[in-house]
Amino acid sequence: QWHANKKANALVYTRIAWLQKTSYWTGSNRQSLVSVSTMAQPNHRYGGHRDLEAVIDMDQPEMPTAKGGSRFSFTGGLEFTSLTYTVVKKQRGVGGEWEKKDVDLLHEITGYAPKGCVTAVMGPSGAGKSTFLDALAGRISSLDGRVALDGVEMSPSVIKRSSAYVMQDDRLFPMLTVYETLLFAADFRLGSAVSPSDKKLRVDNLIEQLGLTTSRNTYIGDEGTRGVSGGERRRVSIGVDIIHGPALLFLDEPTSGLDSTSAHSVIEKVHDIACAGSTVVLTIHQPSSRILQLLDHLIILARGQLMYSGGPKEVTAHLGRMGRKVPKGENSIEHLLDVIQEYDQSEFGVNALAEFCLTGLKPRKLAAEGISTVSSIPPTPVGPGGEDFDHSLRSQHSKSPWSGAQFTPSRRPRKDQSGKSQNPPRYPKNVPHRAMNIACLRESVA
Numbered sequence: 001q002w003h004a005n006k007k008a009n010a011l012v013y014t015r016i017a018w019l020q021k022t023s024y025w026t027g028s029n030r031q032s033l034v035s036v037s038t039m040a041q042p043n044h045r046y047g048g049h050r051d052l053e054a055v056i057d058m059d060q061p062e063m064p065t066a067k068g069g070s071r072f073s074f075t076g077g078l079e080f081t082s083l084t085y086t087v088v089k090k091q092r093g094v095g096g097e098w099e100k101k102d103v104d105l106l107h108e109i110t111g112y113a114p115k116g117c118v119t120a121v122m123g124p125s126g127a128g129k130s131t132f133l134d135a136l137a138g139r140i141s142s143l144d145g146r147v148a149l150d151g152v153e154m155s156p157s158v159i160k161r162s163s164a165y166v167m168q169d170d171r172l173f174p175m176l177t178v179y180e181t182l183l184f185a186a187d188f189r190l191g192s193a194v195s196p197s198d199k200k201l202r203v204d205n206l207i208e209q210l211g212l213t214t215s216r217n218t219y220i221g222d223e224g225t226r227g228v229s230g231g232e233r234r235r236v237s238i239g240v241d242i243i244h245g246p247a248l249l250f251l252d253e254p255t256s257g258l259d260s261t262s263a264h265s266v267i268e269k270v271h272d273i274a275c276a277g278s279t280v281v282l283t284i285h286q287p288s289s290r291i292l293q294l295l296d297h298l299i300i301l302a303r304g305q306l307m308y309s310g311g312p313k314e315v316t317a318h319l320g321r322m323g324r325k326v327p328k329g330e331n332s333i334e335h336l337l338d339v340i341q342e343y344d345q346s347e348f349g350v351n352a353l354a355e356f357c358l359t360g361l362k363p364r365k366l367a368a369e370g371i372s373t374v375s376s377i378p379p380t381p382v383g384p385g386g387e388d389f390d391h392s393l394r395s396q397h398s399k400s401p402w403s404g405a406q407f408t409p410s411r412r413p414r415k416d417q418s419g420k421s422q423n424p425p426r427y428p429k430n431v432p433h434r435a436m437n438i439a440c441l442r443e444s445v446a
């Protein structure tokens with residue numbers, strides 16, 4: 001198996017060497033390679049196989065255009081306005097017959113991801129986190145809405161070319177060492193414009209930045225051959241995608257499958273990358289309290305709709321404006337996720353929370369809720385001019401403006417007097433998916 005793998009990879013290298021000699025392999029076309037790690041591997045999301053030719057975009061790169069010539073007074077980062085992604089789904093009608101229906105996987109999402117910060121996309125399973133990341137990263141061509149980087153509107157293809165995207169299922173060559181993998185990536189992405197000694201220097205710096213010094217000469221390995229640990233592997237994977245210093249970095253579930261320590265270490269390195277001036281957007285499931293402290297900005301989704309956009313510290317105020325106090329000792333973000341779930345299972349659905357996020361119109365009180373809804377706090381600003389975030393902070397200080405935030409270690413289930421948990425499981429399988437509501441909302445909006 002080892003020899004077979006080696007032979008297969010040797011074939012890939014030969015092919016790359018050939019491509020490097022051809023005129024296709026020059027300048028910014030090199031940047032359009034999705035990742036060394038994704039070569040000749042099944043396509044991430046939309047099926048099909050991505051072979052070597054498919055990952056090389058042979059078109060000339062487009063230049064970013066500022067449509068309408070307008071620029072926001074925004075100090076940098078990614079802004080997105082009214083992002084909507086609609087797919088046609090086949091559904092059974094009332095009479096049992098199949099009918100096609102438009103369903104919004106993302107509905108009118110507006111917000112921003114500040115430069116120099118880690119923006120985390122959170123929400124329950126199926127909320128649309130990965131779809132949203134794909135939308136921001138220019139991986140959905142039929143997207144409605146606007147995405148701009150540093151005030152300049154960008155087409156999906158431009159964003160795709162000028163950003164790095166670290167996928168969940170990293171594919172690295174098992175028989176290369178960490179150093180060889182990163183050097184190969186440097187060669188691949190930087191081309192002949194950068195001298196071999198500069199590439200080695202970049203790799204050395206990156207190894208240090210990613211905390212991989214001790215595993216520098218360790219093989220990546222695979223199921224058959226012991227290699228680097230899961231956390232190290234994920235960091236190598238990130239290194240492969242950032243060796244050329246992209247201004248925009250997207251990571252889909254960078255902590256999935258990692259233990260708490262490795263997950264923290266990965267996010268710590270990602271945080272360092274952001275501090276160096278990149279705009280970083282990642283999706284994450286139930287981050288630990290330690291990781292929460294490394295997240296600078298949150299975008300919380302449910303059923304493809306925006307539930308919250310702002311700093312982690314502002315979640316309590318956001319809940320206050322909704323008339324929902326965070327119980328003493330409870331993590332505000334987890335409480336917001338609980339509230340989202342409660343609405344999702346209620347007659348109002350999450351649409352009420354999306355509307356609150358958009359307009360500040362307070363959601364109707366739930367029947368089971370015994371909490372005051374009286375609030376005089378103004379609604380959360382979700383746009384780039386929002387006051388809940390000082391954009392200048394991160395460019396001046398490498399430390400997160402929210403790094404002093406205190407989070408409780410984990411959510412304790414609320415219990416009634418009989419000792420039964422009052423927190424129902426999130427999105428239980430036996431509860432019919434309300435959102436198919438998204439389609440209904442769409443109709444009502446229309």
Ligand SMILES: Nc1ncnc2c1ncn2[C@@H]1O[C@H](COP(=O)(O)OP(=O)(O)OP(=O)(O)O)[C@@H](O)[C@H]1O
Nearest residue numbers: 087089105123124125126127128129130131132285
């Ligand atoms: N191309 C597609 N066509 C139809 N439905 C899709 C398509 N892509 C995603 N979906 C649906 O959109 C919803 C959101 O999917 P997505 O993977 O973005 O959610 P997620 O929040 O990342 O979930 P998880 O946390 O479980 O990974 C899901 O219900 C999924 O089945």
